[in-house]
Amino acid sequence: MANQDDQFKKVVSHAKEYGYVFQSSEIYDGLSAVYDYAQNGVELKKNIRDYWWKAMVQMHENIVGLDAAIFMHPTTWKASGHIDAFNDPLIDNKDSKKRYRADVLIEDYVGKLDAKIEKEVAKAAKRFGDSFDKEQFLATNPRVVGYKEKGDAILHRMGKSLENEDLADVKLLIEELEIGCPLSGSKNWTDVKQFNLMFGTKIGASADTAMDLYLRPETAQGIFVNFLNVQKTGRMKIPFGIAQTGKAFRNEIVARQFIFRMREFEQMEMQFFVRPGTQKEWYEQWKETRLKWHLSLGMGEDNYRFHDHEKLAHYADAAADIEFRFPFGFKELEGIHSRTDFDLSSHEKHSGKKMQYFDPELNERYVPYVVETSIGLDRMFLAVFSHSLVEEELENGTVRTVLKLPAVLAPTKAAILPLVKKDGLPEIARKIVEDLKWDFNVAYDEKDAVGRRYRRQDAAGTPFCITVDHNTLNDDTVTIRHRDTMEQQRVKIADLKAIIKEEVDVKNWLMKM
């Protein structure tokens, strides 16, 4: 593939062309960092959500679901720390008048060092072939070690400065590293300031009684405030979890990179309530479990890595990201956070209501500790979509565009194609659609030559094309074509359901965890 920018542009235009993602309010020139999911996008998104829900809720006896409201009592956000501390450090360039997140500018600088490391690794792997030992190379090659140490030192200093609210040092770091405005190159920066990311609104009709509200910036707080309701009504015993998917809103300063960073997005979060003192074990366990979930989709072990945080949020005693190799480099896809008892204790203080659990085994009451797994649904969508989009050169010299979505997530599982629009073939194809649609999302397509229809379905990500031809009239068999290998098999119509199920069944995918 061409360079990263070109690849990313292809992802964005393909998402539009094949009915996955549209810019919101496009006829009014769009709304920045807000997107709509189109006919195929809504299915892919639903399938990702279901895949997560099944893995987290259905497969765990001790995890239950919740759907809390987006609006919450405003004191929630005082207690959670969002009113005081949900800020991003921003910096303006005086010449280009562009605004950036200071920490992102610095992280991008470190990302370039990481890219240099990857280049060195690729070069050495080529040179040494089978005898190449990547671990040893990373640990001993002086140039690579130098880049790594420099990157770590920069992130460490930034982490400390942000933790100590020393914004002057963050600016100094940008100056010392000679980071320029990505747009203009200018190094003429303002001071770094904090900017709160919550969107405010009002509830109530009259000006005197209206109450200031916030659109929730994370779904987690809806779980915390309901913790005892769920525990008591579900008779849950610690350790147990509450899972939720839903919209969150953040007034992001730098809203770019398509659906990677949006102002309205969806999260899939699970809060796991544990005995104080056991949180580190659970944290490690959830890190591992969540990585396995990602790997079960078969998108390549090399495309994931953990990033353990040095700079911890006010509520956490440990935190790590699962990063994915997006077209623009490794970036956070999911966060796993050991949130201590911060949230529940703080809600206890602010509400005056007890948030404690009586542990019958210890015969003791306590505020549980919490380990959270939090993944952006839209970001997961981008990971899957961008990874799946490939251009393949075929033997005859032509190029085919294929969206190799994991079959379990594909919006349409099979397209049923009559070879020609006559001789009773469309009727048989329609009958197959009628039969399969009870189990799978399937499509009927009779327009254009069959080769073009295959390409259309390849690009839309449909794992199977089923072609009804004249032989079907004699022996009730059809051709089933596999998207990724382009292999074709002759099979009985009666066997179609089982063949498709084998490939798209959630169980078969989750069993790989």
Ligand SMILES: Nc1ncnc2c1ncn2[C@@H]1O[C@H](COP(=O)(O)OP(=O)(O)OP(=O)(O)O)[C@@H](O)[C@H]1O
């Ligand atoms: N603006 C956003 N648009 C899309 N997804 C988001 C956005 N902000 C967060 N997420 C998703 O929600 C997950 C959990 O949120 P969390 O608060 O941990 O993110 P974060 O650390 O603030 O993310 P980032 O550092 O990228 O801003 C993230 O891992 C990401 O997948």
